[in-house]
Amino acid sequence: MTSRAVLVTGASRGIGRAVAARFAAGGDRVAIHHRGSGELAERLRAELPGDGHVVVRADLADPEAVRVMVDDAAARLGGLDVLVNNAGVYGERNAPHPVFGASYAEWQRRWRQVLETNLTGAANVTWCAAQHMRGRGGRIVNVSSRGAFRGEPEQPAYGASKAGLNALGQSLAVALAPYGIAVATVAPGFVETDMTTEHLAGEGGATIRAQSPFGRVARPEEIAAAVHWLASAEAEWASGTIVDLNGASYLRT
Ligand code: NAD
Numbered sequence: 655m656t657s658r659a660v661l662v663t664g665a666s667r668g669i670g671r672a673v674a675a676r677f678a679a680g681g682d683r684v685a686i687h688h689r690g691s692g693e694l695a696e697r698l699r700a701e702l703p704g705d706g707h708v709v710v711r712a713d714l715a716d717p718e719a720v721r722v723m724v725d726d727a728a729a730r731l732g733g734l735d736v737l738v739n740n741a742g743v744y745g746e747r748n749a750p751h752p753v754f755g756a757s758y759a760e761w762q763r764r765w766r767q768v769l770e771t772n773l774t775g776a777a778n779v780t781w782c783a784a785q786h787m788r789g790r791g792g793r794i795v796n797v798s799s800r801g802a803f804r805g806e807p808e809q810p811a812y813g814a815s816k817a818g819l820n821a822l823g824q825s826l827a828v829a830l831a832p833y834g835i836a837v838a839t840v841a842p843g844f845v846e847t848d849m850t851t852e853h854l855a856g857e858g859g860a861t862i863r864a865q866s867p868f869g870r871v872a873r874p875e876e877i878a879a880a881v882h883w884l885a886s887a888e889a890e891w892a893s894g895t896i897v898d899l900n901g902a903s904y905l906r907t
Contacts, residue, residue, distance in 0.1 A: 657706070659731035660885070661685040661724065663714065663779060664741025666681050666694035668847035669797060672874035673738050676882045678702040685727035687741065706731065714741055714775030715767075724782035734786040736885045739776040739819070740797040743768055744849050745809040752808075765811045772815035777822055784830065791834030793885040796823045797877070800843040800900060816841070820896050827894035836893035838884040843900040844871035866903040 660677045664670040666688040674684045675698075683706035688695040695709045708730045712723035728734045745751050751764045781796060799806075799816040802862050806813035820839055827837040844850050854862060854871065863870055880899055884892055 655783050657804060658682045658735035659733050660736040661687060661727045661734055661783060661816060662738040662740055663687040666698060667857060667872045669845055669877050670740040671698060672878035673740060673881050674698060676878040678704050678707060683707060685710050685731055687723065708887055715770040717778050719737065720778045721782050724779060728786040734791060736793045737783040738795050738881055739779055742772045744812050748852055750808040751811060769810035769815050771862050773818040776819055778827050784835065787835050788833055793882045794835065794837040795884045798837040798839050798841040800841055804842055824894050836890045838892050839896040840877060840880050841896055842872055842900050843903050845874055846871055847874060865900040868901045872901060
């Protein structure tokens with residue numbers, strides 16, 4: 655099997671890290687995107703099996719930095735076959751983002767912060783990556799959330815951003831199919847990562863775990879396995895789908 659060139663955003667930790675590891679284990683070359691010091695990303699690059707992995711950096715809220723980052727990844731990997739739009743933010747320090755109790759300016763600031771990364775950032779990465787897939791085909795997998803279907807009362811911007819990401823994926827699945835580019839989405843519920851550490855601690859965590867008949871939340875590797883399949887050559891017919899990846903959670907409520 656030939657090695658593919660894969661860009662994973664937000665790959666230095668959590669779900670993105672597991673996704674990067676899964677592609678590398680399958681023999682692909684991975685561009686590990688991050689926006690921090692690069693320490694975690696470099697460590698991951700050294701740990702991944704296989705050769706040719708690279709580390710790339712950008713704040714996804716900065717469209718010009720996104721363009722430079724995607725071009726850099728494609729140049730160093732020798733093109734791009736797969737994009738995984740994984741990077742995302744839930745909300746500032748997980749603090750609620752209410753309609754009442756915060757100023758209009760604060761409402762807007764928090765709204766922009768989430769939308770600029772989760773939706774506009776992903777759209778910009780997608781535009782840039784698609785330029786490199788044109789003529790060779792490709793796969794794009796978006797990491798959305800169950801919040802896209804059920805809303806996020808404490809983080810309305812998050813729910814809206816993920817619903818927008820679902821619609822973006824469906825729109826582009828149609829628009830890009832003639833170019834041999836398939837676009838699919840996974841929508842997990844709770845996954846054990848830094849994003850959910852606080853939620854899963856204490857009594858709240860027990861309630862969340864009880865929402866699944868398996869009595870637990872997802873492991874990042876379980877999300878990575880679905881992403882990996884949706885990005886495979888055999889998954890073209892899954893283009894346009896949104897995979898509700900939730901361990902039978904929420905079916906009883
Ligand atoms: P995480 O916080 O560990 O990872 C998020 C990653 O996105 C980090 O590497 C972070 O640096 C990066 N990122 C955030 N803002 C960025 C920006 N402006 N520019 C560049 N990178 C940025 O959390 P995670 O749980 O691994 O989340 C990964 C994805 O999965 C996110 O899109 C999240 O919304 C989604 N998700 C997570 C869960 C969950 O329960 N953990 C559930 C559903 C969906």
